[in-house]
Amino acid sequence: MRTDATEVLESAIPILAKDRAASMQSIATRSGISRATLVRLFPTRQHLVxxxxxxxxxxxxxxxxxxxxxxxxxxxxxxxxxxxxxxxxxxxxxxxxxxxxxxxxxxxxxxxxxxxxxxxxxxxxxxxxxxxxxxxxxxxxxxxxxxxxxxxxxxxxxxxxxxxxxxxxxxxxxxxxxx
CATH class of the missing domain: 1.10.357.10 (Tetracycline Repressor, domain 2)
Structure with missing residues (x-):
């Protein structure tokens, strides 16, 4: 499971590029991590972006x-x-x-x-x-x-x-x- 912020960003960038409305849950799921892990690394969607x-x-x-x-x-x-x-x-x-x-x-x-x-x-x-x-x-x-x-x-x-x-x-x- 990806827990490194850089790895998460690398997987999340193409997700957001293809789906501008992607939620934190959707980004987490499609990145292969839990929403809790994503939120631990990036507390809000704005922080993630x-x-x-x-x-x-x-x-x-x-x-x-x-x-x-x-x-x-x-x-x-x-x-x-x-x-x-x-x-x-x-x-x-x-x-x-x-x-x-x-x-x-x-x-x-x-x-x-x-x-x-x-x-x-x-x-x-x-x-x-x-x-x-x-x-x-x-x-x-x-x-x-x-x-x-x-x-x-x-x-x-x-x-x-x-x-x-x-x-x-x-x-x-x-x-x-x-x-």
Whole structure:
């Protein structure tokens, strides 16, 4: 039985993403834990949702920090970023839309900073000649996040394999949808 807060959050994030109205009982049951355990870790649904947002923001921050420090060729940096796409999908899927998070200025500010850092990383990809320069970096960063969200949702629904998703994201991001 899962009793570690991080494990519970990892299992609860996709549940809430698929069912915004999920109750604490439903989240507990679908996470494979008792409601008592969930409430011990997160006393209210608001605490749970805010902890989810914190985890997602921390994960995005960790991935971006690693990418920003990477001195490898930019192609490798972008490949690593795309391989770690789920937190960026979750950022768009939960952090930007969940009312219990939107009202927290610190979370909104962190999300905006993460997006700005993503734009800067995309600009590095443009400067390295890997990404189109005829489109704004903001558009391409938004495209990456949108592709990440789509891939994550399709993976959760069983329409795409977890190992397929990064390849699909990279293909569209680096080559577009042209035949």
């Amino acid at each position: 805010q902890a989810m947002a914190q985890k997602i923001l921390d994960d995005c921050d960790r991935i971006l920090t690693r990418a920003e420090a990477d001195t490898a060729a930019m192609e490798h940096v972008l490949t690593a970023l795309v391989a770690d796409y789920p937190p960026f999908a979750q950022l768009w899927n939960l952090v930007y839309v969940e009312p219990d998070v939107l009202g927290i200025p610190e979370a909104s500010a962190r999300a905006e900073t993460i997006f700005t850092r993503t734009v800067e990383l995309i600009q590095r990809g443009q400067d390295a000649g890997l990404l189109r320069k005829d489109m704004p970096a903001t558009w391409l960063a938004s495209t990456f996040c949108g592709l990440a969200e789509t891939a994550w949702e399709l993976t959760l629904e069983g329409h795409m394999g977890q190992r397929q998703a990064p390849d699909f994201i990279a293909t569209i991001l680096l080559r577009g949808a042209a035949a």
